[in-house]
Amino acid sequence: MRWRSRAALGVPALLALLLLVVPLLALLAQADWRRIPSDLATPTVLPALRLSLTTTSITAALCVLLGTPLAWLLARSNHPATTWLRALLTVPLVLPPVVGGVALLLTWGRNGLIGSHLAPFGVQIPFTTVAVVLAETFVAMPYYVLAVEGSMRGLDTRLESVARTLGASDLRYLRTVAIPLVLPGIAGGLALAWARALGEFGATITFAGNFQGRTQTLPLLVYVELEGDPAVATSISIMLLAVSVLVLGLLRGRWLR
Amino acid sequence: MRWRSRAALGVPALLALLLLVVPLLALLAQADWRRIPSDLATPTVLPALRLSLTTTSITAALCVLLGTPLAWLLARSNHPATTWLRALLTVPLVLPPVVGGVALLLTWGRNGLIGSHLAPFGVQIPFTTVAVVLAETFVAMPYYVLAVEGSMRGLDTRLESVARTLGASDLRYLRTVAIPLVLPGIAGGLALAWARALGEFGATITFAGNFQGRTQTLPLLVYVELEGDPAVATSISIMLLAVSVLVLGLLRGRWLR
Amino acid sequence: GSASTDSTPAAGGGASTQGSAGSPPALSGTVTVLAAASLTNSFDVIKTEFEAANPGVTVEVSYGSTATLVQQVNNGAPANVLASAGQSAIEPLQKNLVKGSSVFATNVLEIAVPPANPADVTSINDLGKPTVKVVLCADTVPCGKAAAATFTKARVVPNVVSKEIDVKATLAKVTLDEADAAVVYHSDVVAANGAVKGIEIPSQYNTTLRYPIVTLSDEAATRAFVAFVLSSKGLMTVQSFGLGAP
Amino acid sequence: MNRLDGLDAHIVLPRGAFDLDVNLAAEPGETIGVLGPNGGGKTTTVLALAGVLPLASGHVQVGGRVWDDGRKRLAPEQRDVGLMLADALLFPHLRAVDNVAYGPRSRGDGKAAARERARAELARVGLAEQGESRPRELSSGQAARVSLARALATDPALLLLDEPLAALDPDTRARTRSDLAGRLTTYEGVTVLVTHDPLDALTIADRLVFIEGGRVSQAGTPTQVLHEPRSPYVATVVGLNLYAAHGDSRGHVALDHGESLTTTDGAEGRVWATIPPSAVALHRRRPEGSPRNAWLLRVCDVTRQGQSARVGLEGALSLTAEITLQSVTELDLQVGQQLWAAVKATEVRTYPR
Amino acid sequence: MNRLDGLDAHIVLPRGAFDLDVNLAAEPGETIGVLGPNGGGKTTTVLALAGVLPLASGHVQVGGRVWDDGRKRLAPEQRDVGLMLADALLFPHLRAVDNVAYGPRSRGDGKAAARERARAELARVGLAEQGESRPRELSSGQAARVSLARALATDPALLLLDEPLAALDPDTRARTRSDLAGRLTTYEGVTVLVTHDPLDALTIADRLVFIEGGRVSQAGTPTQVLHEPRSPYVATVVGLNLYAAHGDSRGHVALDHGESLTTTDGAEGRVWATIPPSAVALHRRRPEGSPRNAWLLRVCDVTRQGQSARVGLEGALSLTAEITLQSVTELDLQVGQQLWAAVKATEVRTYPR
C-alpha cells in the first residue's frame, strides 16, 4: 500500500527530473574541463559577465519595485477584466523573442510610440545598456508578477481585516504584513524572473544589439562564440549555469524553506 | 492618507503595466490589419498553428502528469539538498536557448547519452515532432514545477494530518485534497508553462530543426518569415498573441478566481 | 548619440575610389556597425585595424542575423553601417535609409559533412540518396535560396530533414553529427576549423552570393570606415577568412 | 449622555442566502453582549461594524461620527475600532509584543512608545513574559490573549470582541473575564461582545442582544432577559423552561402546543409562560396536595452540573428540571424512565408576548 | 478485559523548549478526559497518539496492536484512529457529506455506502439538512459538528477529540454533549477527549488526566478528582479552594503559605486541605460561635453565576466563597471591601499529598 503510493509518485517525479537534468549532465559531460579556465580568460568574458550581473540585478530590482504593487492590485481585484489583464501579462512569454525585440524597438526606437517623444531630448534607447534592462524586464517581469500575485491571493483575508481595524492603510498593510508573509513567494518569483533575465537572448539582441561591454550579455557572447569557437561557448554556458545555480541556491537557502 | 496610499501603489503598478503592455500595443499599432487575413492564408501557417497547438498540449499534459508528483515531493521535503535541486530545476530558464538545444542533442541525438542507446532500435529523435515536445518540455516544465511546489507548500499541514488519520495514503491525500486545493496554483503554473512552450524557439530550432508540418512551430515560422516578409511575420505574431490571450483568458477565467 | 545629421549628400558608389587613411583632418566619433554573425571573425580584425589607423574613431560592431539587423535599422536603431551576408537579405531595408551600398565580398556554397563522413558523401549527387540526411537553410534565407537554385541546376532532389533558420544552425547539425550533410558557405567550412569537412560543389551548379556593405549615414568617420573595408587591405582581411573577392 | 455619542447602528446586509437586518444602540461606556445560535449572524454584524463588510443599507454612527450612512463610508482604518475575532489571527511573522504594538504604530506612535504600551497590555492579560515569543510558539489560549491585548491597545471608540474567551481554559478564562470586566469599566467607548457563554454576557454586558436568523429576537438588560426570555433560544441560555401560550383571567394558560398550565400570574391574551427548572419537583407517583400542574413524562437526558443535576423530560410537554444529586439517588433516575413532574401554580410566570 | 486491548501509551517527545512525558492507559470503551492549562501539552499528546508527531521514546499500543514501540512505527493512515482538532479543518472543497464520507471512502467503502454512512453521522450531530453545504457556507459551530461527524464515521479504535465542543453555542453544546455521551456508551474503542470545560469532562469521561507543563499532574476517576484535587489548577477546575499544608493529630493544619486551619479530618503529615466555596460564610463583623476558622479578607472579585455569586477574597490566604444573590445584597458587597470569612472545621477536608 505505502509502497504502491511511493512508486506512483516517485516514478513520474523521477521521469520529470530525468527530462530536465540529463541534458544538463550531457552538457557537462561533453565539456573539455581543462580548457575552461583558459576559455574564461578570454577578454570578452569578464565584461559580459559584469554586464549580465548588473543588468539582471537592475531588472530584479525593477520587478520588486514595480511588479509587487501590480501583483498586489491584481490579487485583490475581483473585476472580470483582471482575468484578461493577467492573460495579457503572459504574452511576453509567448512572443517569439525576436518579435518581442521588434515590439520594443517599435516602442522605444527613434520612431517608436514612446521613443519618438524622447528623441527630441537626445535620449536614444536602442543599443544602450538601458535597452538591455528594458528587454530583460519585458520578458522577466511577467513571471514575477504572476508568481507574487499567486502567493498574495493565498493570504488569509481576515488578517487584512484585523490590520485595517488597527489603523493600517493599504500601503502599510502591504508593507508590514502582506509582503513579509509572502516573502517565500516573492523570493520564488524573483528567482524565476532573475533566471529568465539572465538567459534572455532574442529580445536583447534585437532591441539592444550585441555591443561588447555595453549590450553584450553572456547569452549574446555565447551566440557570438558559437560562430567563433563552439568550445568557448560551452565553457561560458557552463559558467552561466554555475553562476545561476549558485545565486539561486543561496537565494533560496536564505529566503525559502 | 488613502490618496497617498493609492498613489504609492498605483503609480509603480501603472509603470509596470506600461513596460509590459505598451510594446504589445506598438506591435498592434504597426500591423497592417488589412493584410492579416491574406497573410494568414499562406499555406505554411495552418500546419505550423496545428503543430504548435498539438505539441504545447502534449507538453502541458506531460507537465501535469510528471511535474505534479515532482512538485509534491519537493514541497514536502525538508532535506537541505532540496534547495539545490530546486536551483538546478531553474537552469533550463537560464540556459541560452541555443545551448539548451545543444544539450538536448547531446542527450537524445544519435551519439547522445540516451539517444545512442535508442539508435540501435531505429529510434531517432532529432528532427521529429517528439523532439519538439522534448524541447518544449525542457524549457516549460521548470515553471510548472516551481509554481505548483510553491502553492503546495502553502497548504495547511493539519489538513494532511486529518486526512491521514481518516485512512488516506499519501497518494490519496494528494489526489483528493492537495491537488483540488492547489488547483489555482496548478492552473497558474500550467498557464506559465504552456505560454513558455508556445513561445519556445531557440531550443526547438537547434534540437528539432525546422521542417514544415513536422517541427516548424509558429515561432519558427515567424523567424523564417522575418527573413522573407517581415509583415507576414508580424501578422503571424499577432495571431500567436491572440491565440495565447484567448486560451489563457479562458483557462484562467475557468480555473482561477 | 553618434547620429548627427550631415547635410552633405551621399557619395554614392564612388566610395571605392577614395584612398585609405592618411587624410590630414583627423577623424573622430563613433561608427556603429551592424554585421552578419558570419562576419564576426573578419570584422573583429577590421575593427582593430581601422581603429589603429584612426585613433580618434571608435568602431562598435554588433553581430546578429541579417534579418534582425534589418529590423533594427528599419525601426530606428542608431546604426551607421550595415554589412550583410547576401543581397536579398537587405531587400526589406527601407530605401530612404540607404545612403550607399557596395559589394565587398562573395561566397560560394559548399557541402559540409562530419569529419568521419558517416554517409560517405563525395559529391553533390550523393545528396540525392534517400539514406543521406541533409539539412539546408530555410528557403527565405539567402543560403537556402542559393542551395535550392543549386539543386535545381544539378537535378538532385535531396532527402532534407530540416530547413534551418540560418547557416549557424545548419552547420551545428553537422558538427554535432546529427545530419550527414549540409549545404553551407565555403567561409563557414573554413570557420568551423576542422569540425566539419568541406566538399566543393562544381561551379556550373554553384551560386555566388554577394556581400553588400550599406552606408546608413554621412559622417566622415562612417565614410572612412566603409572605404577602409573596400580598400585592398580590408578586402584582404575579409578574404583571409574564406570569402571571395567582390 | 446623548445616544449619538455612543453607538447607533442599523445594519442591513445580505450574505448569500442569508440576510441580516439588526439594530444596535449603546451609550458610551456600555457593553452590549451579543448572543445567538451558530449561524445567526453575530460575526457578520461585527464585520459590518468594523467596515470590513459593506452595508447594503442602514447606517453606523459611533461617538458622534458617521462611519457609514449610505453616502459616505469610512474604511476600517479610518474607523476608531478594535476587532478581535474568534481565531486569534496574530501576524505570524511578528513577535507577540510587536503584534500588540502594531495598532499604536499604525496610528502614529513611535516605536518605543508603542512597544511600551504593548508590554503593558500584554501584562494585563498575564503574558508579560511571552512578549518575545513568536505566535507559533504560543498555545492557542496564549494566542487568544495576545489578540485581545492587540485589540485593546488602540483605545478604540468601538471595541468588537467576537468570542474572545472561547479558546481560554477555565482558569485563565475566569481571570481574563474579570480583567476584561475591570478594563471595560474604565473604558469610555462602546463594547460589542459576541459570546456563547451566558456567564460572560451576564457578568460583563450592560445590555444583551440576541440575534437569531439575522434578526434581533430579544434585546434588553440582563435582568430583563433573565426574567422574561422571549425566544426558545434565549430561554435555554438563561436556563428557564419557556412556552408560547394564551392566558385568560382565571389563571388558566393554554400552551400553543396543546397542554395547559395553571398560574397565579394574571397576564391575559398571547403570553409567554416560564417555569424555572428548580421549581420542577419529580416524583415516582402522582403527587398529591398543592401542585396544580403535574404530568407523567419520560426522562430523556440527565447531566450533572456541579452539586445538582439537570433532567430533560419529554412527553405532553418538554420540561427541564433541576434537582439535587440526593434526589437523583433517591429516584434512582434513569434515561427512559417515566416520572411525574409537578410545578406549583405560584412558580409559573406569564408575561405578554 | 485486558488493558492491552485498550490504550496503553507512554509518550515522550520534545517540542522546542517544551518537553512532554505522559502515560495514558484505558480499557476499551473508556473515555479519558484530558484537561490542563493552555500550553500544557494536550494537543501535542493527541498528535503523538495519532502518529502525526513522532515519539522520541515510549510506546503506543491500542486494541492489542502495537502502533509505535521505538522500532516499528505505523503511519497515521495505518492506525485505526479518529482525530478532531480544535479548528474544524474541513476540506474546503468538499461538501459536508463528502467531508464525512472521506474516511469511509479512504478505508475502502463504496461511494454510496460511504455517503449513506456520512448522512447518518451528519444526522446524529443535527445537520441532516446541511449535507450539501460547502464548508465556507457553514457557521463555525456547524463546521465543528461536521468535523465531529467525520471523526466518528470510521469507527476508530481510538478516538481523539481535541476540544470538540469549544466552538459550539450553549444550546447546541448541551445537545451535542449528550449525543456524544450517548454515542460513546455504545462505542467500543477508547476515547481521548481534550477539553477545557469541566462539565464535558465530568459528564463524559470515565477517567480524568490532567496535563500541566508536559507532565501528568493528576489522574483518576471524576469522583476522585472532584474530592481530592492535587494541584491548584485541578482545584480551580473542580471549584474547590486548595492549600498545600501539614497536618497533625490534633486537627491542626499548618498551611505552607503561613496561615493555619482547624479541621475535624485526621490526615497527618504533608497533606492537601480543601474548602468548598459554598462552605465559606461571609460576615461584616467577626463571627461568634462555632466556626473555628475565620479571617478578615479583602474582596477582589465578584462574578455572578446563575442564582449565586462567586466572591474572590485575598489576604492572609486566597479564598473563593460562593454565596446567594440575597447575601450579596445584604452584605452590600463591593470590590475592595474587608469582610470576615468563616469556615466550620467540619468543612475542611484533608488528605495526604
Ligand SMILES: Nc1ncnc2c1ncn2[C@@H]1O[C@H](COP(=O)(O)OP(=O)(O)OP(=O)(O)O)[C@@H](O)[C@H]1O
Ligand atoms: N462568506 C460567506 N458567504 C456566504 N454566506 C456566509 C458567509 N459567511 C457566513 N455566511 C452565512 O451567514 C450566516 C451568518 O454567519 P455568521 O458567521 O455571522 O454567524 P455567527 O452568528 O457568527 O455564527 P457562529 O456562532 O457559528 O460564529 C450563516 O448562516 C452562514 O451560512
Ligand SMILES: Nc1ncnc2c1ncn2[C@@H]1O[C@H](COP(=O)(O)OP(=O)(O)OP(=O)(O)O)[C@@H](O)[C@H]1O
Ligand atoms: N510547532 C511548535 N514548535 C515548538 N513548540 C511548540 C509548537 N507547538 C506547540 N509548542 C509548545 O508546546 C507546548 C504545548 O503545546 P500544546 O499545543 O500541546 O498545548 P495545549 O495543552 O494543547 O494548549 P491549549 O490548551 O492552548 O490548546 C506549548 O508550550 C507550546 O509553546
Ligand SMILES: [Mg+2]
Ligand atoms: Mg461567529
Ligand SMILES: [Mg+2]
Ligand atoms: Mg491545544
